Each structure stands twice: as structure tokens, then as C-alpha cells.
Amino acid sequence: MSNLGEPVPRSDGKIKVNGSARFAADQSLPGQLHAVFVSSTIPAGRVANIDTGLALGLPGVVRVLVAGDLPPLHADFNETMVPPLATKSIPMQSDEILHEGQPIAIVLAETLEAAEAGARAVRATYAPAPYINPEAAAPDAVDPERGGYSYLDASEFLKGDPEAAMTSAAHVVQAEYAQPTRHANPMEPSAILASWSGDNLTVYDSVQHLPAVQANLAATFGLERAAVRVISPHTGGGFGVKGYVWPHELLAAMAARVMRRPVKLVLTRRDMYGMVGTQPRVTQEIRLGADSTGKLVSMTHVVSNVTGLTEDYIEFATVPSRSFYACDNISNLQLVRRGNMTLPTYMRSPAEGPGSWALGSAMDELARAVGMDPIDLRLASYAEVDPVSGDPWSSKKLREAYALGSERFGWRSRPAGGTLDGHWRIGCGMADCSQGVTRFGSTVRVLLKADGTARFESSLCDVGQGPATIFAQVVGEILGLSPDRVHAVTGDTNLPPAGPTYGSATTISTGTALHQAATAVRDRLARLCGWPVAEIAMRGGSIVRGTESRTIEAVLSEAGVSELSGDGALEIENYADAGLPGFPARSFGAIFVEVGVDPELGLLRLRRATGAYSVGRILNARTARSQMIGGIVWGWGQAAMEASHFEPSLGRWHAKDLANVVLPVNADIPPEIDIAFVDEFDPNAGPLGVRSVGTMAATGVAAAVANAVYDAIGIRVRELPITPDKLVQG
Amino acid sequence: MSDHPGKISRRTFMRGTATVAAGVAVIGAPTEAGAQDLAPSRFSSSVTVRFEINGVDHVLDVEPRTTLLDAVRERLQLTGTKKGCNRGECGACTVLMDDRRVNSCLILAASTDGRKITTIEGLADGPVLHPVQQAFIDHDAFQCGFCTSGQIMSAVGCIAEGHAGSNAEIREWMSGNLCRCSAYPQIAAAVEAAAGEIV
Ligand code: FES
Numbered sequence: 001m002s003n004l005g006e007p008v009p010r011s012d013g014k015i016k017v018n019g020s021a022r023f024a025a026d027q028s029l030p031g032q033l034h035a036v037f038v039s040s041t042i043p044a045g046r047v048a049n050i051d052t053g054l055a056l057g058l059p060g061v062v063r064v065l066v067a068g069d070l071p072p073l074h075a076d077f078n079e080t081m082v083p084p085l086a087t088k089s090i091p092m093q094s095d096e097i098l099h100e101g102q103p104i105a106i107v108l109a110e111t112l113e114a115a116e117a118g119a120r121a122v123r124a125t126y127a128p129a130p131y132i133n134p135e136a137a138a139p140d141a142v143d144p145e146r147g148g149y150s151y152l153d154a155s156e157f158l159k160g161d162p163e164a165a166m167t168s169a170a171h172v173v174q175a176e177y178a179q180p181t182r183h184a185n186p187m188e189p190s191a192i193l194a195s196w197s198g199d200n201l202t203v204y205d206s207v208q209h210l211p212a213v214q215a216n217l218a219a220t221f222g223l224e225r226a227a228v229r230v231i232s233p234h235t236g237g238g239f240g241v242k243g244y245v246w247p248h249e250l251l252a253a254m255a256a257r258v259m260r261r262p263v264k265l266v267l268t269r270r271d272m273y274g275m276v277g278t279q280p281r282v283t284q285e286i287r288l289g290a291d292s293t294g295k296l297v298s299m300t301h302v303v304s305n306v307t308g309l310t311e312d313y314i315e316f317a318t319v320p321s322r323s324f325y326a327c328d329n330i331s332n333l334q335l336v337r338r339g340n341m342t343l344p345t346y347m348r349s350p351a352e353g354p355g356s357w358a359l360g361s362a363m364d365e366l367a368r369a370v371g372m373d374p375i376d377l378r379l380a381s382y383a384e385v386d387p388v389s390g391d392p393w394s395s396k397k398l399r400e401a402y403a404l405g406s407e408r409f410g411w412r413s414r415p416a417g418g419t420l421d422g423h424w425r426i427g428c429g430m431a432d433c434s435q436g437v438t439r440f441g442s443t444v445r446v447l448l449k450a451d452g453t454a455r456f457e458s459s460l461c462d463v464g465q466g467p468a469t470i471f472a473q474v475v476g477e478i479l480g481l482s483p484d485r486v487h488a489v490t491g492d493t494n495l496p497p498a499g500p501t502y503g504s505a506t507t508i509s510t511g512t513a514l515h516q517a518a519t520a521v522r523d524r525l526a527r528l529c530g531w532p533v534a535e536i537a538m539r540g541g542s543i544v545r546g547t548e549s550r551t552i553e554a555v556l557s558e559a560g561v562s563e564l565s566g567d568g569a570l571e572i573e574n575y576a577d578a579g580l581p582g583f584p585a586r587s588f589g590a591i592f593v594e595v596g597v598d599p600e601l602g603l604l605r606l607r608r609a610t611g612a613y614s615v616g617r618i619l620n621a622r623t624a625r626s627q628m629i630g631g632i633v634w635g636w637g638q639a640a641m642e643a644s645h646f647e648p649s650l651g652r653w654h655a656k657d658l659a660n661v662v663l664p665v666n667a668d669i670p671p672e673i674d675i676a677f678v679d680e681f682d683p684n685a686g687p688l689g690v691r692s693v694g695t696m697a698a699t700g701v702a703a704a705v706a707n708a709v710y711d712a713i714g715i716r717v718r719e720l721p722i723t724p725d726k727l728v729q730g
Numbered sequence: 731m732s733d734h735p736g737k738i739s740r741r742t743f744m745r746g747t748a749t750v751a752a753g754v755a756v757i758g759a760p761t762e763a764g765a766q767d768l769a770p771s772r773f774s775s776s777v778t779v780r781f782e783i784n785g786v787d788h789v790l791d792v793e794p795r796t797t798l799l800d801a802v803r804e805r806l807q808l809t810g811t812k813k814g815c816n817r818g819e820c821g822a823c824t825v826l827m828d829d830r831r832v833n834s835c836l837i838l839a840a841s842t843d844g845r846k847i848t849t850i851e852g853l854a855d856g857p858v859l860h861p862v863q864q865a866f867i868d869h870d871a872f873q874c875g876f877c878t879s880g881q882i883m884s885a886v887g888c889i890a891e892g893h894a895g896s897n898a899e900i901r902e903w904m905s906g907n908l909c910r911c912s913a914y915p916q917i918a919a920a921v922e923a924a925a926g927e928i929v
């Protein structure tokens with residue numbers, strides 16, 4: 001019987017509940033120094049002077065490194081690409097300050113306490129310069145010369161004649177939607193332990209993609225890639241901010257180089273606001289035109305996001321308006337607002353996350369203008385093909401997801417908006433969830449051993465989505481082994497390089513390579529038996545042909561082979577693509593929520609939610625469900641709670657902690673989070689039939705919540721988060 | 731985020747600090763103006779503490795400024811206890827002190843003399859997981875696992891306090907422990923199941 005789809009428990013469950021899983025900051029090396037950053041308190045200008053005397057006088061403090069003490073970036077660094085390097089602006093290569101919170105000195109001490117005390121004792125003076133508040137900056141066109149983010153999607157898109165079509169539309173809605181900057185705040189702050197042996201560098205790091213760290217550290221020092229080893233078996237949540245390579249990783253390795261001792265750097269929670277990226281503030285103008293039957297005839301969508309001064313990070317929130325619905329006339333434009341801030345980055349969920357908030361809200365406004373149920377409005381413009389290329393989707397069962405979700409939620413029999421439950425007014429809302437598929441080049445090796453166990457080797461890191469678990473299921477399926485007989489060896493660049501663990505790309509990318517590798521092993525085993533590959537099956541630890549059956553152990557020991565190995569690779573031109581050529585791949589779904597609003601106090605509560613999704617085949621019902629729940633909670637955070645406020649006079653974040661930046665806690669989330677998947681196998685996405693799961697769960701939720709709020713009390717909130725001040729009535 | 735009533739209270743924290751202050755040294759983050767007070771001798775003193783950790787007696791010389799969290803992680807290499815914020819905001823560092831859940835980043839190691847500390851490493855009975863640990867696996871109550879040690883220790887405390895009577899009560903009393911992977915419904919379900927087993 002197939003184990004695929006079964007709710008197999010996580011293979012790393014035991015080490016995660018007994019505290020023995022070692023994360024980057026849990027590593028220690030003999031002779032290590034603890035590093036603590038001193039960071040800039042001004043947003044723009046130069047470091048005038050750094051007085052380290054006091055710090056150096058403290059017991060345990062060994063050295064305070066300032067800009068001139070660090071090795072310059074090697075010429076190879078010029079060849080690196082942004083992304084996967086997050087930014088080319090590496091602090092402490094000069095005295096220039098580009099944003100508040102930028103490292104200006106590194107205190108190295110024998111103990112963490114001494115390094116912390118040393119950092120507090122360093123005195124810096126500055127030559128401040130006028131700074132630019134990105135939120136107040138005028139929107140500007142994207143500059144393709146500023147980093148490579150603009151190559152990741154389209155900054156402009158035009159199809160048909162949206163302006164002309166808009167004038168002939170029977171219904172037009174037009175509005176501006178905004179969402180604030182949000183910090184990812186993974187529970188594990190970024191951490192790195194760097195150690196040199198001659199010209200070889202080893203780092204224990206907290207990352208979502210090991211080979212990118214390896215390549216960029218190698219370029220920093222002008223080394224061969226093989227001279228750099230990155231180890232990252234467990235990462236404590238990333239949500240995008242550990243996806244690209246950030247300057248602190250380079251600085252830690254530089255410090256270790258200078259000191260000739262291992263250096264352990266664990267960012268503080270405060271550092272996480274200045275040294276790694278964020279999802280930027282995004283404002284969106286949307287116009288939708290529909291004919292008298294509610295069918296979309298024109299869509300225009302202009303997006304601007306804040307970014308830093310050195311690179312144009314682009315939050316591609318226009319993606320939904322050119323991929324969610326069938327429409328003959330579409331225009332999209334992406335703009336940026338540059339200022340003195342840490343460069344933003346891809347954060348759960350990028351592009352479609354912000355975009356679906358605006359579009360999902362505008363569709364609700366349109367549904368009310370036309371007088372249609374929002375599901376019927378969506379069905380009237382159902383995109384049977386990709387609106388951009390005109391190619392058929394690899395597979396799309398969104399109609400089924402609408403039906404499944406609305407049935408489970410009771411959408412068609414929902415209480416009338418504003419129904420009272422005590423002092424709560426009840427409202428229901430729905431919106432589309434969707435995320436495009438990304439595939440990254442990946443390699444894997446599978447080994448079948450004479451004791452009838454198997455293992456797979458890949459540099460992939462498990463950030464919590466559970467790839468080690470589901471890949472054991474896949475190998476087990478192909479080799480006829482129970483998943484607990486398949487071991488994952490991961491998280492080390494000495495292993496075959498895997499693509500990143502972000503963008504929900506791991507299962508489809510590394511999984512495809514894994515399928516190939518395990519199949520190669522199976523075929524080799526068949527050849528050892530002298531049986532035609534087409535005639536064999538793998539079952540219960542044996543290879544079976546018709547009525548004949550031989551155990552793996554017997555075949556291997558008879559052949560005198562200790563293990564059989566197979567390699568697999570998903571090769572992708574240009575680093576990444578969006579699915580098999582000719583089959584644009586996208587995951588789809590719908591989210592339904594019921595909220596309660598107390599209009600007197602402005603309180604908003606989530607009462608229940610149903611998500612129904614078309615994502616291809618589900619390999620593990622348990623880990624997939626957890627990912628979707630996690631995404632919905634993130635969506636609730638985006639909708640109702642999360643915001644990092646930029647202080648305009650100081651040019652810094654108002655709060656840089658977990659107490660004054662509100663995040664969802666257990667009490668915010670009801671147990672009634674219902675997850676359902678449409679039964680689906682996507683043959684055009686790859687051999688496993690999977691597309692992508694986790695990232696899209698956080699799309700659509702904010703719109704569904706805002707739509708439910710409108711349903712409850714008739715207030716249309718167009719600026720997130722939906723806080724009490726926006727809900728109290730008169 | 732609610733202030734967690736089950737966690738160490740501000741008053742207890744102050745009491746702990748005061749004990750240290752009287753005995754050894756004055757603790758306080760230097761302010762901009764007071765930086766000159768950082769005479770080298772200031773942190774050179776150390777305090778000897780005797781505590782029981784996971785059933786084993788320890789004698790440790792610690793600096794008065796060292797938190798229980800840093801002592802456990804960096805000195806004793808018990809790295810299962812995590813640091814998510816270092817200021818009492820996330821619960822990742824939760825341990826049991828005399829069977830009460832506390833944020834170990836808010837406890838000075840010097841104040842733990844004579845105390846009994848249990849960390850995640852001390853919870854299982856040999857190879858047999860504690861019911862709360864097993865329930866976390868059974869309910870898939872984590873993804874990355876970084877908050878998990880703190881969640882589990884907090885859950886043990888929550889159940890012992892009698893605050894696990896219903897799903898709603900559990901969610902309220904487990905809200906001092908952040909989980910950014912957002913496994914909240916599964917965590918509440920795991921605590922509910924374990925609570926049923928423990929009584
Ligand atoms: S590390 Fe102690 S509460 Fe966050």
C-alpha cells in the first residue's frame with residue numbers, strides 16, 4: 001500500500017521535543033569568541049569616531065573590530081548576484097551609514113556577557129546626513145541596474161486596452177489599499193558560528209539555502225566554493241528572512257578570519273530589525289471594470305513598495321491581477337519608494353500575499369456593486385488558462401476547491417452579515433488564495449544499503465515544512481520500504497547541492513530529483529537480479545517479479561555489494577523557473593472566515609476559518625495541514641495585528657522587539673481552522689504530481705478578513721492591520 | 731500579547747535581583763551617561779550557586795549578571811532551552827524552577843541557589859518521552875521546533891497549575907509562548923490531550 005498522502009509523523013519529532021536538535025546558536029567550538037554588534041543609531045551619514053577604550057578595558061573583551069580592521073571584499077565579490085546575495089551593500093567596508101541599525105563595530109569577547117557589556121561600552125560619534133524616509137518618498141520607476149530583483153518578475157504588464165475597456169464597463173470599482181512593513185520575526189534569531197582552518201572556512205548557519213551561503217562566502221574571500229562548508233541541519237523558522245545571504249554572515253566570517261579563532265554571532269531580536277530584511281510597506285491602486293453579468297472586462301493595478309537606497313527590492317503585488325482571473329484587458333505597474341532602510345526581502349507570503357489582499361478586497365467591493373455572491377463573481381471570470389501566456393495550467397481544480405470550501409464552511413447558508421451574538425456582530429468573508437510555482441535546480445543522492453535501509457543525501461535544510469519526512473516517504477514508496485527505514489542526511493554543503501527551502505519549492509524541486517535518484521537505485525537493483533525493470537515491483541523490503549520475490553538484503557549480499565546508489569538532478573536553466581515549460585504551474589484555493597466585531601470597542605476576533613485548496617498531490621496530510629494552518633495564522637497576523645512603524649523623525653523602527661510589535665498568540669487562534677484539499681494529481685508538474693503548498697496559505701486571508709469585517713459592520717477597511725481605531729463607530 | 735500570569739512575576743524577579751544585589755554586586759545596564767561607571771572590577775566578581783538541574787547537583791561560579799538562560803546554554807551546554815528574545819517576550823526559554831514555569835532569560839543565575847531547575851533535557855524518563863512531549867509529536871504541534879522546548883515546559887507548568895481545563899483556557903494560559911510557525915491549534919490540542927493523560 002502506498003504511504004504517500006498518509007499523515008506520517010515527522011521523522012525529526014523526537015529530537016525536536018527532547019531538545020537535542022541543534023540549531024546554529026546551539027553549536028560551540030573550542031576557543032570560540034562571542035561576537036556582539038554595535039549598530040548605528042542614525043539612519044544616514046558617516047561614522048565620525050568610534051571610541052573602543054572603555055570596552056577594551058572590560059574583562060573578557062578581546063577586540064573591537066571597526067571598519068578598517070576587516071578584510072576588503074575580494075574582487076570575486078563583484079561577480080556575485082543580488083539575489084541570492086540579499087544586498088551588495090556590506091557594512092563596515094567604509095564609514096558610510098545607509099540605515100539605522102547597520103553594524104558599525106563588532107565586539108569580540110571570551111563570554112557572551114562580556115561581549116554584550118563591551119558593545120554597550122563602545123562610544124560612537126557620527127557625522128549625520130539628511131536621510132530619506134522611504135514611506136514619504138515619491139514613487140519611482142524600477143531601475144534594473146539596482147540589484148537583480150527586477151528580473152524575478154515583470155514590473156510592467158499590458159494586455160489589451162484597459163483604459164478603453166474601463167469606459168465601457170457597466171460596473172467600475174476603484175480604490176487604494178495599503179499594508180505596513182512587517183518583520184518576519186522567526187522565533188530563532190539568525191545565528192552563525194564561523195571557523196577557519198587555514199584557507200578553509202566552516203560555518204554553522206541559520207539559513208534556508210546552504211549553497212547560496214557557500215557561494216557568497218567563497219566570493220567574499222576569493223576562495224573556491226569547495227573551501228567553504230556550510231552546515232545547517234535545522235533552522236528555527238525563516239519565513240524568507242533567512243532565504244538570501246545577509247551581511248552579518250559575511251562579517252562573522254571576516255571577524256573569524258581576523259581573529260584566527262572561531263566566532264559565534266547570534267543576532268539579538270533587535271538586530272533582526274536592522275540586519276535582515278522585512279516585507280516592505282506596499283500601497284496598491286486597483287481599478288476593476290465588469291460588464292453587467294459581473295464578468296471582468298478591465299483591470300488596472302499599480303503597486304509601490306518601500307526599498308533601500310542601494311537595490312530596488314520589488315514586492316510583485318501585481319502578480320494576482322495578471323494571473324487570478326480571465327480578463328482581456330490588464331495593465332500592471334510596479335514602482336518603488338527609496339529611502340534609508342534595511343533592504344526588504346521576500347517574506348511569507350511574497351507577491352501574492354500583498355497582492356491578494358488588495359485584489360481580494362476589490363473583488364468583494366465589485367461583488368457588492370454588481371450584487372453577486374463573491375464566489376459567483378469569481379466563477380464568471382474563471383481563468384481556464386494562464387492569462388499571461390495563454391498556456392493551459394499544469395492543472396487547476398479551483399472550481400472544486402470553491403465547492404469543497406463553501407460546503408464545509410456553510411458559505412451559502414451563512415448567517416446574514418451583522419447578525420448579533422451577544423455584543424459581537426458576525427460577518428463572513430472569502431477570498432482567493434494562490435501562489436505561482438517556482439522550481440529550483442536541485443540534486444540528491446539515494447543509497448540503498450545491504451541491511452535493507454536507505455538514506456538520501458542532500459544539502460537541503462528543513463526549516464519546519466517537513467521535507468526530511470516526506471522525502472523519506474517518497475524514497476520508501478519507490479524502494480518498497482516503510483518510511484522509518486529511510487534516513488535523511490541533510491543540511492551540509494558536503495552533500496549534493498539542493499535548491500532553497502523557500503517559495504514552497506522544495507517538494508517539487510528536490511522531490512523531482514529525489515524521484516529520479518530513487519528510481520535509478522531501484523533499476524540498478526532490478527539489473528542485479530537480472531530482471532527487466534518494467535516487470536518488477538518493490539514491496540515490503542523485497543523486489544518482486546510475478547510470483548518471485550527476493551529481499552533487498554539477499555540481492556545485495558549475493559552480489560557482494562554493500563550499497564547501491566543513484567543520483568538525481570532537476571536541472572533548470574537560469575536558476576529558477578515556474579514549472580515544466582509550456583505548463584505554467586500555480587496552486588489555487590479559497591479561504592472562508594467568520595469574524596466577530598465589537599463595534600463599540602473596535603475588537604475583532606477570528607471565530608473560524610475554512611481553507612480549501614488545489615495544490616496537486618498531497619504527500620503527507622499531516623505536515624501539509626500544519627503548513628496551511630500556519631499560513632492562515634500568518635494571514636490573520638497580516639490582517640489584524642502586524643505592523644512595524646517607521647518613526648519619521650528618527651528614521652528607525654518604533655519598536656524592535658516582540659512585545660511592542662504585535663504577533664498572533666495562541667489565544668488569538670480558535671481551534672476551528674478547517675483545512676481541505678481537492679483530490680488531485682498534477683501530471684504536468686513533475687513525477688510526484690505535486691505543485692506547492694505552504695506559501696499560498698497566507699494569501700487571501702487578509703482580504704477574506706476585511707471582507708468579513710465589512711459584512712459584519714459595513715466598514716470597508718483598506719489599510720492593514722485592521723486595528724480597533726478603524727472599527728469603532730461614531 | 732498578554733502578560734503571562736503563570737510566568738515569573740515582576741515582583742519575584744525583583745526579589746531575586748535584590749538578593750543578588752545585597753550579596754554581591756549591583757546589577758544595572760549602564761546608561762549613556764553612566765558609562766564611566768564600567769570600571770573593570772565591576773563584573774569581575776563571581777557568585778557560587780548550588781542548584782539541582784535535571785536531577786543532578788551542580789556547583790557553578792557565575793557572574794552576577796549572567797542569566798539562568800545563558801548559564802544553562804553556554805556554561806552547561808544544555809542547548810535545548812532556546813533564546814528567542816532575551817527579554818521575557820517569547821517564552822522560548824521557559825524552564826521549570828521548583829516546578830513552576832519561568833522565563834529563564836529573566837532569572838539571574840545567581841538567584842537560583844538552592845533551586846531545582848528542570849529543562850527540556852530533563853523531562854523524559856530515559857527513553858520514554860513525557861506525555862506532553864509525546865502529545866506534541868502526535869498532534870504535530872511544531873514545525874521548525876525552535877519554540878518547542880519552551881512550549882513543552884510551559885505546557886507542563888500549565889497543566890500542573892490547573893490551567894488546562896478546556897481548550898480555551900489552555901490557549902489563554904499558553905499565550906506567553908510564541909510560535910511563529912503558528913502551530914497554535916495543534917499545540918492547544920496536544921496540551922489538552924496530555925492534560926487528560928496526566929490527571
Ligand atoms: S528568550 Fe526568554 S522570553 Fe524570549
Ligand code: FES
Pocket residue numbers: 187236237464871872873874875876877878908909910911912913
Ligand atoms: S515550531 Fe517554529 S516557532 Fe514554533
